[in-house]
Structures are given as C-alpha cells and as structure tokens.
Amino acid sequence: MSYDERVNAHPNLGDESDVEEEALVNDYREQVNFDDGMSELDRTTSLGGASQTQDLQAQLAAAATPLEYQATLETKFASYDNYCSLFHYILNSDGPVELEVPSYYWAWDVIDEFIYQFESFCRYRNRVARSGSNEEEAQLLRENPNTWGCYSVLNVLYSLIQKSQINEQLAAMKRGEDAAAFAGEYGSRPLYKMLGYFSIIGLLRVHCLLGDFSLALKTLDDIEMNKKAMFARVMAAHFTTYYYVGFSYMMMRRYGDAIRMFSHILVYVSRTKNFQKGGNSYDAIAKKNDQMYALIAICVALHPTRLDDTIHSALREKYGEQLIRLQHGGPDALPLFEELFRSACPKFISPTPPDFDNPSLNVDPVDHHTAIFMDEVKNTLYNPTIRSYLKLYTTMDLKKLAGFLEVEPEKLRSWLLVNKQRSRQIRWVEGGLLDGESVSANDLDYALENDLIHVSETKAGRRLVDWYLRNLARVY
C-alpha cells in the first residue's frame, strides 16, 4: 500500500466547523444587508408565475451550456442575469423547489460553467482595460461594475452551501453518522445537495483564482480527499478538485503534498483513459492532464521525491529533456520554470473592475503570481548544485567547495542555509488540508562545524511490506 493510501485511510479528524456552520446559517440573513450580491439577485426577479416552468427548463439547460467563444458582451451580461434569476429562484422561493434536473451531471456543469464565465469575464474585462483599444466596450464595462461582481458570485456559492447544509451533512458522514439527519428540508433533495456540494469545489476554485491559497484549502475542511468522495463520481469534478488542491499546496511551498495530489489524480486518469475517450470533456481533461504533469515537473525539481512509476515514465515521456534541465537548476533553468508555470497555472483573475483610465496600471494577474512564484525559484536556484556536490562527500571544507563552484565562501554559506531550510517542509498527516507536520523532506542532511561541512545521508530501508502483500495476493 502506498503512502498515499495509508494517509487516506486515516479518518479525517479535527472538525470543529460544524457548530460554526450552524451559526453561519443564522448569520446569513443579517449579512444579506451588506452583500451587494443579493440586490443583484433581486434585480432580476421579474419572472411571471405562469411562464415560469417553461422558462425554467430553458434556463436550466442554458446554465449548464458553455457560451460561444465569440460571445458578445451583451451575451455575457444576459448570461449573468440568467444565472441570477435561476439561483434566485432556487434559493429564495417559498420552500424547496421541485425541479426535474436534466441530468445527473447537471449540478456540476452549472457550477463549473458559472465559475468559468466569471473567470473569463474578469479576464476579458482586464484585457479590455489593458489594451485600451475598444472604447465602446470599455464604456459598457465601466457602466456595469457589478455584473459578475465577486461578492455576487461568492454569495451564490455560499448560499447554496448553507441552504443545502452540505457541510453539516459531510461532517456527519465523517463522524460515521447518518447525513440525512442533518440535511434539513433543502439538503435532503438531490438538487440542493449536489449544488451545495459542488459549490464547495467551486469555492476552492474561486479562492485559488483570486490568489487566496490558504482559504482555498480551508474550504475543503469537510470533504475527504479520497475516491469515495462524492466529487469522484463526476470525472471533471474529481479532476478539478485535485488540480486546485495540488496547486494551492504548491503555492504554499508544500511540494510534497502537491505531488501527492497531482500523482493521485494522474494515476487514476491513466487507468481510466480508455473509457473516457470520446467524451465531450475529454479535451479539457487532456489539457489539464498535461498541465499537471508540468506542475509535477516543477515540484519534483524544487523538491526531489521518488515518484510513482506510472507518473515517472509519463513525465519523462512528456517533459524528459526539460525535466533534466529543471532538476539541474541554476540560472539557465529560470526561463523554463517560468514557461512551464505560465502554461500550467490557473487563469488568475482580479476581482474588481480595472482602472480603465490608466491602462498601464492594469497588470495581468497571471504576471503578478508568476513573478511571486519565480522569486522563490530564484532564491532556491542553487539547491540542486549543492545537493549534487554534497552527495559525493562525508566531510568537506567550505572554502574548498567554494573553490570548486567558483563562488565566494560567503555566498556558499547562504546556499547551504537555503538548501537546509527548504529541505524542511510541512506535510499533511491527518485532519484538515491545512494541517501538517514539519518533516525533513530530503535524504541528504548536513551540519557545519565552522568551515567544515559534515554530510550525512538517510538511506531508506528495504520496503518489505509492499513486497510481502503483493506476493500474498499472488499466492492466495
């Protein structure tokens, strides 16, 4: 059994949030006052009672359907209004809504498309302001600062979560109790339950897009990351969850945890590849698949680890030569780190309308996050060099090594400190995704006695359990 599975076998403990969540529901109504999202929703409640059912079916279908690539701003505004009235109807009718949901995957598709449109709208708006070329569109965007506002989007997601009492249900399941007892009038219906559940995944994504990586991980407190989780039943949701969790870990410099997340889903995908081909989400998944391999390549370069065999060979196939350059480190690898990061990171957004009057003030959020990440890469650029040399010795004089490397001894001391610091990492053991223990993540350790470097290597003992279990399975 792999580390991964052992870790997953632990029950998810440390849950204090169910009481808090209860309070949240009560708080909710009071908070409606400051949430401009609600007034947004109210604006579009003009649906007549009679035509509602037919309209509704159309709205349901539309909510899960991607917009055309070349959709105009008017279409985007209209789509936003459509979502508002749909969610308003679902959330604010008298009692739960009786709805025939078009399909099982509908709930995920709606939340996914809702967030995708939010993401692409924000990016489009930012681009219009940056280029300053389309005055007409800029004017239209300027006049509608609240369309696709971050407060309205978050409000929809949080409201769906609270209405369905999904966090209470998940917490109960984790404790081994019956979730239905905590579901309430709304949460016992599949429509609300599924919308609520996928809204949690949606929040993970939105927080990550906004650059709030710790809150993104915190959002999943009640969800257990394993194959039994509800998200695993919808392939795209399964995939999305692991991508954003892995990415958030990576931005918190928990590369070990990031690799664990990416590997988990990539192994799963490689096993199920055959029966997904032809599915309409296949292209999207194939693209995310490649992105995650790129991210694993980055993580492994920053934090050398033994990978799962399947992942390792796929990685060599896709990024073989690049991986070697990344692992080699040094200034030459910088452009490659940046290129891979840009190709594989989420499409970060800025939540507020840009400054249309000063195009130069609007920086692409992707540039912002890339620069922050690259600073850490620059700071740790010489770790591979240090490691490759120290592996060869048990003791070494600092000045002599500095001579080999052609650097000042002072600089080498800094490199040694940096490498030592980075070999300590927080790693998840149990509890919420943000929990973890500080572990030594490197098999190479050293200490300095003035200018004398004492090197020691931790060797992994033979792994017998795995061998034993495999043979047991074969014999019986």
Add this chain to the structure above:
Amino acid sequence: MGVAFDRCDTRPANIDAILSGLDRYNPETTTVFQDYVVQQCEDRTFDCYANLALLKLYQFNPHLLQPETVTNVLVKALTVFPSPAFSLCLALLPAYTKPFPSSEADAQSAQTSDFVESVQKLAHLSSLLESAQYAQFWATLNSDDLYADLVADVAGFEELVRIRIAVEVGKAFREINAEVLEQWLDVRNRESLEKFVTEVCSWEVDKSGAKGTVIRVPTNKENEARSEVKSERVDIDMFGRVIRRGFEQVA
C-alpha cells in the same frame, strides 16, 4: 508536532469568530482586523491567516485599502522567514504593485506611488532573507531611511529578525566563527554579540581556538546530521485486505 496554518494561539476569540464565519467578507470588519494588526505589531505576535483575511477585504474593496496597514502586514510577515507567509500576502495585493519589477526601467517608468515603492522595497528585503543573504539584508535595511519608516510600527523588528536568523544558524551550525555571525546578526561589537549568543540563544563562546573566537551551538535535532536508515512504517491497516480475505474464505 502538528502545525495548522489556519490556527494561531494568540488569536482572540472575536477574531476567530469572524474568520470562521461569513463576516470575514464584511467590509465593516476591516477596522477590527486593522486594529488586530496594530496589536500584533505592538505585542510581537503574528497571525498570518487573519492578516490574509484583511488583505482579501482590501482585494474586494480597494477603496478601503490603507497603505500603512498593508506594509505593516508585510513587515510582520518578514519576521517569520523562511516561510511562505510573505508571498501569500503578496498574492493578495493588487497586481499593479509589481513586487518584483522585472527591470530597473520597469520600476521607475510607471509613475510609482509611495505605496508601490514600499511594497517593492519590502519584497526585496524578503528575497534577501529567504535566500539567506543576511549581511546584505542588514546593509540594505540600513541604507535608506525609507526602510526605517517602514519598520517603525513593528515593535522590536530588528530583534525579531535577529532571533530568526539565530534560530536558522542554530539548525545548521555546530560551530560558527564569531566574525561571520557578527555580520549575519548585524551586531558590530564583540561584547554585545557574546551577550546575545549566551543570554538569548544559550550558546557557548570559545576564545581558545587558533582561528579566533568561535561560537559553539549545542547539539540539537537539526544540527547533528546523523546518518540513519529509515525503516518503513508498518501498521495493521495495511494488512486489512489480507485479513479480511482470510475471514471470507473460512466462511
């Protein structure tokens, strides 16, 4: 020893309540968080998760942003290096702050405001600390009065950084030359250095050696660098399937 990013021992109950509820998005709580930052600056505590919530409120409501509070949050984050705290804070700042300008021209061209300049200066300090260039860190810090203004609100900033550096040194060194340590800690006077290492760090000073004064760090878990053979962890769960199968076949 477990570490949970979202918890903090010194966090008051009212802040905790806001953080775990939807009030963390309520612009009215901005002042509460701002006061909390002031408190952290005064009593030398640090609550990264709460400060990120404040930066998020600024992200959503740019008109509320107080440059001094933001820089104070960043300066506090400097005092906990090496950690991702500083970059996580930067990630929530508006992109126009360009914390790491790609070129000199880039830094100067866009009619930089004081706020942008401050963020860039602090980001530079952070890079120096994260890359363990401690001597350059102090040189940079002392090179410009602007830095002194930036760190003025954070009580004991220099001492906090000095202690962090000492902790990192303690993890990597068994013995270190006093001259090197002097530069890293920016203690220019041998007597104060000896006082600092003996009283604050409880290390020993050895003046008998031929190579000048040497500071001895007692052995700890980090600086012993012992070779070991890591054996695998075996627990009963791993055999669950085999045991279950055993029962199935009997039945």
